[in-house]
Amino acid sequence: MMSxxxxxxxxxxxLPTKRSFFKPHRIVLMAIAAALVFSAVWFMRWxxxxxxxxxxxxxxxxxxxxxxxxxxxxFLLAVPIGLVQxxxxxxxxxxxxxxxxxVRGTPLLLQLWLLYYGLGSxxxxxxxxxxxxLWPYLREAWPYGMAAxxxxxxxxxxxxxRGAFAGxxxxxxxAARAYGMGRFTMFRRIWLPRAVHRALPTLNGETVLQxxxxxxxxxxxxxxxxxxxxxxxxxxxxxxxxLLLLALIYLCLTAIxxxxxxxxxxxxxxxxx
Amino acid sequence: xxDAGSLxxxxxxxxxxxxxxxxxxxxxxxxxxxxxxxYALGLLLGTGGAMGKLYGGPIxxxxxxxxxxxxxxxxxxxxILILYYAGTDMLNQISAALGWGAxxxxxxxxxxFVIGVxxxxxxxxxxxxxxxxxxxxxxxAARAYGMSPTRIMRRITLPAMLPHAIPGLSNxxxxxxxxxxxxxxxxxxxxxxxxxxxxxxxKAYLLFFCAAGVLYLTLTLVSNVLIGFIERRYRRGMAEPA
Numbered sequence: 050m051m052s053x054x055x056x057x058x059x060x061x062x063x064l065p066t067k068r069s070f071f072k073p074h075r076i077v078l079m080a081i082a083a084a085l086v087f088s089a090v091w092f093m094r095w096x097x098x099x100x101x102x103x104x105x106x107x108x109x110x111x112x113x114x115x116x117x118x119x120x121x122x123x124f125l126l127a128v129p130i131g132l133v134q135x136x137x138x139x140x141x142x143x144x145x146x147x148x149x150x151x152v153r154g155t156p157l158l159l160q161l162w163l164l165y166y167g168l169g170s171x172x173x174x175x176x177x178x179x180x181x182x183l184w185p186y187l188r189e190a191w192p193y194g195m196a197a198x199x200x201x202x203x204x205x206x207x208x209x210x211r212g213a214f215a216g217x218x219x220x221x222x223x224a225a226r227a228y229g230m231g232r233f234t235m236f237r238r239i240w241l242p243r244a245v246h247r248a249l250p251t252l253n254g255e256t257v258l259q260x261x262x263x264x265x266x267x268x269x270x271x272x273x274x275x276x277x278x279x280x281x282x283x284x285x286x287x288x289x290x291x292l293l294l295l296a297l298i299y300l301c302l303t304a305i306x307x308x309x310x311x312x313x314x315x316x317x318x319x320x321x322x
Numbered sequence: 323x324x325d326a327g328s329l330x331x332x333x334x335x336x337x338x339x340x341x342x343x344x345x346x347x348x349x350x351x352x353x354x355x356x357x358x359x360x361y362a363l364g365l366l367l368g369t370g371g372a373m374g375k376l377y378g379g380p381i382x383x384x385x386x387x388x389x390x391x392x393x394x395x396x397x398x399x400x401x402i403l404i405l406y407y408a409g410t411d412m413l414n415q416i417s418a419a420l421g422w423g424a425x426x427x428x429x430x431x432x433x434x435f436v437i438g439v440x441x442x443x444x445x446x447x448x449x450x451x452x453x454x455x456x457x458x459x460x461x462x463a464a465r466a467y468g469m470s471p472t473r474i475m476r477r478i479t480l481p482a483m484l485p486h487a488i489p490g491l492s493n494x495x496x497x498x499x500x501x502x503x504x505x506x507x508x509x510x511x512x513x514x515x516x517x518x519x520x521x522x523x524x525k526a527y528l529l530f531f532c533a534a535g536v537l538y539l540t541l542t543l544v545s546n547v548l549i550g551f552i553e554r555r556y557r558r559g560m561a562e563p564a
Contacts, residue, residue, distance in 0.1 A: 055493045055494075058394075058445075058447035058448045058451070058490060058494075059394065059444055059497070061395040065387070065391075072380065074380045074381050074384070075384065078381065078384055078385075150539075151535070151539060153496075153542075154496075154538060154543065155500070155535045155538040155539055155542075156500040156501075156502075156503035156504075156514060156538060157500070157503075158503045158504060158506065158507075158514055159514050159517070159531060159534055159535055159538065160535075162514070162517075162531055163527075163528070163531035163535065166518070166521060166527040166531065167527040167528040167531045167532075168528070170525070170527045170528070171527075171528060257394075257395070260397070261396070261397040261398065262397070263397070264399045264400060265504075268507065275399070288407050288411075289404075289407065289408065292400065292404045292407070295400050296392070296396045296400055296401075296404065299396045299400060300392070300395045300396060303394075303395035303396075
């Protein structure tokens with residue numbers, strides 16, 4: 050199981066603080082950085098940028114939509130996956146554990162291609178599916194991308210939720226039972242909110258990791274920001290400039306995510322804080 | 323055409339040429355080589371990076387912070403593309419400047435380099451956290467006995483931080499094995515790419531992707547067993563993790 054520490058080693062979860070930011074050596078470093086940025090802007094080719102700005106903005110929108118949709122759906126799936134591993138009957142427990150092991154043990158790119166090429170080539174063979182209302186969607190690429198990213202997020206976050214459900218102090222649940230709460234009321238009022246609260250610190254890192262996984266959907270023809278940049282590189286034969294811009298875009302998106310999470314975390318009351 | 327016989331044609335997985343089993347295993351071998359090489363390079367970079375971040379001068383610290391921040395904020399896929407093109411380009415220019423002409427960089431070396439640089443940033447963070455978990459008194463005691471900094475590192479800090487680092491480092495190994503799949507995008511024939519080629523030319527998509535999944539899963543599970551051994555060995559005498 051991945052600890053908070055490992056997640057924060059993989060995904061940026063905090064930004065440099067402003068306190069004591071300006072030191073003599075930093076001014077020199079920033080001057081060098083400014084010179085690098087200036088020469089990148091001045092000497093490299095950016096004339097393609099205005100032509101593609103509309104498509105780039107659209108691509109960023111698709112990326113954010115994928116991120117938000119798959120994170121929310123994945124989290125909703127992760128709650129039952131975590132719960133049955135703690136309290137479910139053994140067949141469900143084994144199923145959930147097997148799901149997490151398989152999804153976490155294979156590369157996301159492979160899962161994506163398995164869904165898109167594998168299932169995508171299987172579906173047309175069944176007339177029931179071809180005639181169903183789902184068919185127009187199943188012929189497109191984005192549902193497969195959504196599905197793969199959601200499954201992956203559910204598996205990783207499911208492990209986190211398992212630990213979170215198991216870590217809620219038993220005394221709190223016993224207190225709820227002593228007050229005569231039913232099983233469902235206890236789950237809704239005590240167990241779930243406490244577990245979600247415990248899982249929140251890792252959610253930031255997991256979401257940044259999810260953002261870092263989204264460009265994979267470009268390999269199955271979903272037009273996210275990565276796919277737009279690949280298009281630019283194919284059409285203009287420029288190698289580095291689009292990639293540098295892409296890295297900058299992801300850097301900004303990550304920073305925005307981190308700031309947003311910090312804002313929400315500061316609004317959740319914790320004892321002693 | 324949708325009968326079970328044509329859906330599962332096991333002879334496609336045969337090891338000899340009409341089957342693609344041998345090709346898949348060769349791809350797996352390439353993936354493992356890159357994962358091992360990239361992980362080792364990452365550990366080297368990470369050890370240096372963690373030392374630099376903890377004990378280095380202000381400029382070293384800032385530059386390392388930029389390195390780890392960039393790698394942790396930008397998708398691996400993008401980093402791999404940038405490093406792959408920039409790395410091979412730079413090497414070619416250097417060799418041209420030295421008058422050696424264009425060099426042919428093997429995909430294996432490029433892949434190890436790319437995965438290593440990405441892993442280096444991750445292991446910098448893992449090792450830095452582990453070194454910080456070593457009680458300061460132990461290092462001070464070593465210093466009081468007159469040990470030199472390198473000897474303190476070798477005898478005290480590295481062995482004492484290892485139990486704290488192993489969970490993180492074992493996760494990094496699993497991530498390294500899965501990140502090799504991303505090299506498919508730059509056209510290196512590791513397991514995922516050869517699987518796609520096999521699937522594309524036989525149209526047995528599900529069969530081949532599931533077979534590759536089983537291979538990756540086996541790699542992960544075998545690694546987990548080994549990690550369990552290593553962890554038990556290095557955690558001897560320590561309290562059970564909560």
